[in-house]
Each structure stands twice: as structure tokens, then as C-alpha cells.
Amino acid sequence: MNSPVPRSVLAPLALAQFICSFAGSNMNVMINDISRDLDTTVQGVQIAITIFLLVMAALMIPGGKLTDRYGRKRCFTAGLCLYGVGALLSAVSPGLGVLILGNSILEGVGTALLIPPVYILTTLLFPDLTSRAKAFGAISAMGGVGAAAGPLIGGFITSALSWRAAFVFQALVIAVILVLGRRVPDPVPPDPSRPFxxxxxxxxxxxxxxxxxxxxxxxxxxxxxxxxxxxxxxxxxxxxxxxxxxxxxxxxxLLSTRVFASRTANLGLVTQNAQWLLLMGTSFVVSAYLQVVRGYNAIETGVIFTAATAGLLVASLGAERFAARRQQRTLITVGFAVAIAGVALLLAMVIGNPGAWAFAPGLLLIGFGLGLMLTPSVNVVQSSFGEQMQGEISGLSRSVSNLGSTLGTAVAGTILVAGITATPGRAYGLAMVVLALVAAVGLVVALRLPRGAVVVEVS
Missing domain, CATH: 4.10.860 (DNA Excision Repair, Uvrb; Chain A)
Incomplete structure (x- = not known):
């Protein structure tokens, strides 16, 4: 593009990533409230959360591909509308089945349609690496903050009003994004003849x-x-x-083998998966443990999670400064090392300790570590490909990230739920050990990223 793009176009894109990440974690603090109100179980709520994340992961690649045929802006708007309908349906759901239809299916499909355009439009609207890195930094930070702050905001709304009001809140945010999104241009015309x-x-x-x-x-x-x-x-x-x-x-x-042509991008995809698996796995495990075992309510659980939100915010605010001084490989590596230390501290201080403060240091480190590496991982992957492949790589990138979120809730959550009533301490400890191992794998992969410049465009 010849003319500079107003920074205001970032607002709806970043806000869209925020609300979708928020939706993936805010239900974690509503487990007891939803299960009582809808006459279901902790496992039932876990299934609803997992299906939401799974639908996103399963449809991100098709969603990214559809942007080439129907246009990025059109898919973005359609996804927002579908998401809003799902949020309102969830707010009035009389049972778990309707909640799954509204939240897990409609919101999940809507997210799969709107998120790939966020990353494609950012790549196309900000073609130089400096402005693109800043844009991805803002979007990734909002995504991380949405996931980390989801328990706090969701807990506050649930305690003050009802868990149903949290879905009304999502619908209101979607309405704001639709208004702000009118100013977002689509720099590449759609190609209706493009096969699907x-x-x-x-x-x-x-x-x-x-x-x-x-x-x-x-x-x-x-x-x-x-x-x-x-x-x-x-x-x-x-x-x-x-x-x-x-x-x-x-x-x-649907997915060209060319998207796997860049070794750097492949390694970046693995780090993305590990990051979101760690974030969503920690969010579900700690939230469920606090509510079911420790007896905390939604707002108390959300307040405890402010430590993770604070850590992520601090790292995100310094992302531009860190990127100017350190290689992206270094930031991703250090981020995983800090997160591993956070999981270890969370495990060591919480077991046998009844105080809520014991959760704060570990959550703070996990949030800070994730904040360090979310943006570099996204930029490594997206910037490894040229304009013609942005639809495919954006869909794959978001699918891999959301698959990580799904696996985090499914794997760690299943381990916890299986023993949360009989041996809660052992189940919690085992789930956290699994998350630590995932972070360790991410660290090993990050160390294999090339030093220096990591951007090698594949057209």
C-alpha cells in the first residue's frame, strides 16, 4: 500500500482478538455457577469449553481459505455477526445443550471466520516489518490479556450479576467492533472463482x-x-x-504443502501451540481447583488470576522495547524458561498451602513469560510467507494456536477432573506437571529457531 494506514484500524482487529480469547477463558470461573444453574457437572462445563475451542481449531484453516474467495472484510463481519448471535443465545440458554449450541458451536464458528482476517489484514495493511511487528504486538497482547483477564472480568460479572451477563457483555463488545470495523479496508479484492x-x-x-x-x-x-x-x-x-x-x-x-516449506515457521507454529496449551491449561486447572476444591467463588477466583494478567500486561507493554534489543528467538526462549519457573513455583507453593496468595507468584511468572513470547511467535510465522499465502498461513497459525488451547483444556482438564473429588491434590499436581512438560518441549523447540533474522518469505 502506498499511503500509510491509520493506527485506528488496529482497534477493531485487536478488540476482536481480545473478545475471542476472553471467551475461551472466562467460563473457567463460572464452573460452579453454570453447573448449578443448568443442572450439569464440572465435566459438562469442561466439555462445553473444549468444544468451543475445538470448533475454532477445526475450522480455522477453512476459515482462512474462505477469505481468499469472499474477502477478508466480509468474512470478518460475518464472523462477528454469527458470534454475537451465539453469545445472546448462550445468555438465555435453559440447559447445557443450548449453551453448547450458542457458545461452543455458533461462537466457535464465528471465531473461525473472523480471526484469520485479523491476521491477514494486519499483514497486508502493515507491509514493513517494523510497523507489522508493532501491530502484531498490539493484537497478540490483547489476545493474551483477554485470555488472562477472562477469569477476572468473568468472575466480576458473574458475582455482580450472573454468568449469563458475561455473554451479554460479549455481545456488546461485538457490537462495538462492528461499528469500529467499518473503517477497516480490504487491500486485496476477493476472488470468487477461487476453488474451495x-x-x-x-x-x-x-x-x-x-x-x-x-x-x-x-x-x-x-x-x-x-x-x-x-x-x-x-x-x-x-x-x-x-x-x-x-x-x-x-x-x-485446502492447505498447500508450501505452508510447511519454511523451517522457521514450522518451529514457530510449535511454539504457538505450546504457549496457548500452557495458558488455557493453567487457566482451567487452577480455576477448577480453586472453585471445586478450595471453595472460592467466581470473583475470588478471578482476583487471584490478576497476577497472570499483570505479568502479561507488563511484558506486553515492554514488547516493543524488548524486540528492539533482543532477537525474537531470545524472547521466545526466555518466555518459556520464565513460564516453566512459574509452573514449578505454582506447584511447589500451592500444594498443602491454603492461602490464596500462594497462587500469585507462579501465575505472575507464567503471565510474564507468555507476554514475552506471544508476539515474536506470531511475527515469526506470519512474516515467513508472502502476500499470496497469507490466507493459508493465517488459518494454519490460528488453527495451531487454538488447537493448543483445546488440548490445554482437554488434556490438563481431563487429568484434573478424573481425580478432583477423590485425590484433588494429586490430580492438580499431575495436571501441572504435564503443563510443565509441554512448556519444556516449547523451550527445546525455541532453542532450535535460527539466530539473527528469522524472516524468510516464501511466496
Whole structure:
């Protein structure tokens, strides 16, 4: 673009990422309230949260691809409208089934439509690396703050009014984004003739759903877990075989193998997955433990989580200064190291300690570590590809991140829920150890990122 883009266009994009991340974590502090009101269980609420995250992860790649055909701005607006309808339906839900329809399905599909355009538009509107890094910093920071502050805001609204009001709050924010979003341009015209791989979308979504369902079945039926996991892996393998077949035939698949051509981007995708798995896993495990075992209410749980929000905010506010002085690889590596220290501290100080203050130091470090690395990881991935591949890489990037969120709630949450009544301390400890191992994997992968410049565009 020849003319500079007003910074005001960032507001609706960043706010959209905020509310979608908020939606993924704010329900964690409503577990007791929702389960009582809708006559369900902790596991029922966990399933609703997991399905929401799973729908996002499963449909992000198709959502990113649709932006090429129908336009980024149009998909962004359609996603916002669908999300708003889902939020209002959730607010009046009489039972768990309607809540899953509104929150897990409609909000999930809406998010999958609106989030890829956020990252595609940012990449296209801010073509130089300096302005793009700042823009991604603002969006990633709002996403991280939304996830970290979700328990506090959700807890406050739930305690002051009702858990249903939290969904009304989401609908109001969506209305604000729709108004602000009118000024966001779409720099590349849509191409209605662009093909869409419907079969590939079904293959990929089905495979991801089966894998996550297998994880959720772990505490009920080991054989069912194995069957679902094997089936999921088989379906995903079939999806990738179909991708190669379409490419050999000269057709356009849902996800081109070119998105895996950059080693740097591949490593960045792994770090993104680990980051969101750690964030959402910690959010669910600690929230459930505080409410079910320690007996804290929604606002008390949310207040405890202000430590993570504060840590993330401090790191995000210094992101531009850190980026000017340190390599992106260094920031991601240090972020994982700090987060691991936070998990270890959270585990060591909380076990056997009845005081709420014991959670603060660990959550503070986890938030600060995540704040350090969220922006560099996004910039590493998005900037590794040229304009023509932004739809695909944005969909893949957001799918990988949301799959991390899904796995965080599914894996760590399943471990906790399985033993939260019989052996709560042991179940909590085991869940946190798993999260620490995930962070350790992220650290090892971050160390393999190349030193110096990490941007190598693949057109």
C-alpha cells in the first residue's frame, strides 16, 4: 500500500482478538455457577469449553481459505455477526445443550471466520516489518490479556450479576467492533472463482474432533480413547494424502504443502501451540481447583488470576522495547524458561498451602513469560510467507494456536477432573506437571529457531 494506514484500524482487529480469547477463558470461573444453574457437572462445563475451542481449531484453516474467495472484510463481519448471535443465545440458554449450541458451536464458528482476517489484514495493511511487528504486538497482547483477564472480568460479572451477563457483555463488545470495523479496508479484492476444498475441510475437521474426543474419553473408557485417537490420526493422515493428490493433479487443496516449506515457521507454529496449551491449561486447572476444591467463588477466583494478567500486561507493554534489543528467538526462549519457573513455583507453593496468595507468584511468572513470547511467535510465522499465502498461513497459525488451547483444556482438564473429588491434590499436581512438560518441549523447540533474522518469505 502506498499511503500509510491509520493506527485506528488496529482497534477493531485487536478488540476482536481480545473478545475471542476472553471467551475461551472466562467460563473457567463460572464452573460452579453454570453447573448449578443448568443442572450439569464440572465435566459438562469442561466439555462445553473444549468444544468451543475445538470448533475454532477445526475450522480455522477453512476459515482462512474462505477469505481468499469472499474477502477478508466480509468474512470478518460475518464472523462477528454469527458470534454475537451465539453469545445472546448462550445468555438465555435453559440447559447445557443450548449453551453448547450458542457458545461452543455458533461462537466457535464465528471465531473461525473472523480471526484469520485479523491476521491477514494486519499483514497486508502493515507491509514493513517494523510497523507489522508493532501491530502484531498490539493484537497478540490483547489476545493474551483477554485470555488472562477472562477469569477476572468473568468472575466480576458473574458475582455482580450472573454468568449469563458475561455473554451479554460479549455481545456488546461485538457490537462495538462492528461499528469500529467499518473503517477497516480490504487491500486485496476477493476472488470468487477461487476453488474451495470442501472434502479437505471435512477431513481435517473430523480428524481434529476425533483426536480431542479421544482425549476427553480418557477418564471414562481407555479403549474408547484409543479407538478415537487412532481413528483421528488415520483421518488426518487421509487428509494429508488428499492434499498431495490434489497438488499432483494441479488442483488447489485446502492447505498447500508450501505452508510447511519454511523451517522457521514450522518451529514457530510449535511454539504457538505450546504457549496457548500452557495458558488455557493453567487457566482451567487452577480455576477448577480453586472453585471445586478450595471453595472460592467466581470473583475470588478471578482476583487471584490478576497476577497472570499483570505479568502479561507488563511484558506486553515492554514488547516493543524488548524486540528492539533482543532477537525474537531470545524472547521466545526466555518466555518459556520464565513460564516453566512459574509452573514449578505454582506447584511447589500451592500444594498443602491454603492461602490464596500462594497462587500469585507462579501465575505472575507464567503471565510474564507468555507476554514475552506471544508476539515474536506470531511475527515469526506470519512474516515467513508472502502476500499470496497469507490466507493459508493465517488459518494454519490460528488453527495451531487454538488447537493448543483445546488440548490445554482437554488434556490438563481431563487429568484434573478424573481425580478432583477423590485425590484433588494429586490430580492438580499431575495436571501441572504435564503443563510443565509441554512448556519444556516449547523451550527445546525455541532453542532450535535460527539466530539473527528469522524472516524468510516464501511466496
Amino acid at each position: 476444498d470442501t472434502a479437505g475441510a471435512i477431513w481435517s475437521a473430523t480428524g481434529l474432533v476425533l483426536v480431542v474426543m479421544g482425549i476427553l474419553a480418557a477418564d471414562d473408557n481407555a479403549w474408547l480413547m484409543v479407538v478415537l485417537l487412532v481413528a483421528g490420526v488415520a483421518v488426518l493422515a487421509g487428509f494429508f494424502r488428499s492434499v498431495r493428490a490434489k497438488e499432483r493433479a494441479g488442483q488447489e487443496p
